[in-house]
Amino acid sequence: MKPSIRRDQVAGMNIHYKNYSLDYFLNAQQSIGFTSIALWGGPPHFWLDYVTYSDCKMLRNKIQSMGLNIVGFVAASVLYRYQYCLFEPEYRERSFHYFSNGIKAAAELGSKSLHINSGWGYKTENREEAWKRSRDMLFRLANVAQQEGIVLSMESLRPDETGLVTTLQDAKRMFAEINHSSFKIMLDTNPMGVANETIWQWFETFDQDIVNIHFVDGNPFGHLIWGDGTFPLEDMVTCLNTYNFEGYLCQEITDARYFNDPVAADGQNMKTLSRYFI
Numbered sequence: 001m002k003p004s005i006r007r008d009q010v011a012g013m014n015i016h017y018k019n020y021s022l023d024y025f026l027n028a029q030q031s032i033g034f035t036s037i038a039l040w041g042g043p044p045h046f047w048l049d050y051v052t053y054s055d056c057k058m059l060r061n062k063i064q065s066m067g068l069n070i071v072g073f074v075a076a077s078v079l080y081r082y083q084y085c086l087f088e089p090e091y092r093e094r095s096f097h098y099f100s101n102g103i104k105a106a107a108e109l110g111s112k113s114l115h116i117n118s119g120w121g122y123k124t125e126n127r128e129e130a131w132k133r134s135r136d137m138l139f140r141l142a143n144v145a146q147q148e149g150i151v152l153s154m155e156s157l158r159p160d161e162t163g164l165v166t167t168l169q170d171a172k173r174m175f176a177e178i179n180h181s182s183f184k185i186m187l188d189t190n191p192m193g194v195a196n197e198t199i200w201q202w203f204e205t206f207d208q209d210i211v212n213i214h215f216v217d218g219n220p221f222g223h224l225i226w227g228d229g230t231f232p233l234e235d236m237v238t239c240l241n242t243y244n245f246e247g248y249l250c251q252e253i254t255d256a257r258y259f260n261d262p263v264a265a266d267g268q269n270m271k272t273l274s275r276y277f278i
Contacts, residue, residue: 193220
């Protein structure tokens with residue numbers, strides 16, 4: 001039997017629409033046939049800082065009126081002013097309030113989770129000291145997430161992005177140390193491929209604690225649409241079926257080749273994935 005996924009599990013994302021308006025992105029998702037979206041919460045589509053954030057009620061109503069549902073939310077980080085492992089105490093507290101607002105925004109938007117990562121420390125400092133800052137921040141935020149009724153789902157990153165959680169074993173350690181019911185795992189196939197790991201290994205380790213996936217093609221770098229990389233799509237869908245994965249396959253398309261015509265990229269991506277729709 002051919003492996004399968006549901007259409008509503010495939011969630012479009014707006015990162016590669018940064019040169020277009022939010023309405024343009026939403027109309028594109030609707031016309032292409034997406035029913036779920038994971039909203040990247042950065043300008044120009046969403047305003048979020050440590051004091052305030054966009055009107056989520058209005059946005060949620062607009063999105064739902066188009067037949068779309070927000071199934072994940074991303075508070076922009078890593079390359080931006082806020083991240084999970086800042087060294088300076090004042091900036092770290094501002095980041096805590098920023099991500100707390102991200103959690104509250106996610107809940108108000110109807111999202112089931114906030115997508116997170118470990119952040120990064122200085123290359124000149126002891127890795128364990130940076131690790132402790134990251135762990136402590138994520139645990140504090142897990143408490144906020146619990147209060148808001150959502151979960152944090154942590155992805156790994158590439159070694160060029162952080163020296164903290166870059167591998168399956170790093171994710172396993174962080175997950176065990178935080179040990180919180182509102183802290184779960186997001187598998188990202190890009191750093192997974194860079195680390196020479198497989199989706200089978202991740203599911204063997206975490207199983208039902210994987211609640212979301214940044215499910216993209218790669219070489220292994222790239223965050224590519226399916227068909228533009230070398231990842232074994234059918235084998236990966238077989239793994240999802242084997243472990244009865246019920247979460248979301250978020251299309252985190254970030255390669256610059258798609259920025260000029262993101263609609264064409266999403267259309268081709270959906271066409272490729274639709275071969276596996278139930």
